[in-house]
Amino acid sequence: MIIPWQDIAPEMLDSLIEAFVLREGTDYGEQELTLEQKTADVKRQLQCGEAxxxxxxxxxxxxxxxxxxxRG
Known part of the structure; x- marks a missing residue:
């Protein structure tokens, strides 16, 4: 079931995104990103519908x- 990001309290959304970023283990290539950059990128993806x-x-x-x- 899809949970609209807009329905989640801002503090809870930030915690959810941070937990995801800390566990996901994605390789960002040669440029290492900060936690803040990674969480901002995930939030942007949620807001524009990519995630x-x-x-x-x-x-x-x-x-x-x-x-x-x-796959719903």
Whole structure:
């Protein structure tokens, strides 16, 4: 189930994004980004619809994923 990012309290959204960024392990290439830069990028992706916040009933977890990977 998709959870609209606008329905999440700002502090909770920031915490969710930060937890995602800290666990995701993405390689950013030669340029290393700060935590603030990474979280701002994820927030931008959510705001423009490139990424989604998804609740898994099966696993009872929340995740952030690219829209292209979501199979509802």
């Amino acid at each position: 989604l916040i998804v609740w898994s009933e099966l696993h009872e977890t929340v995740n952030i994923m690219p829209r292209t990977q979501f």
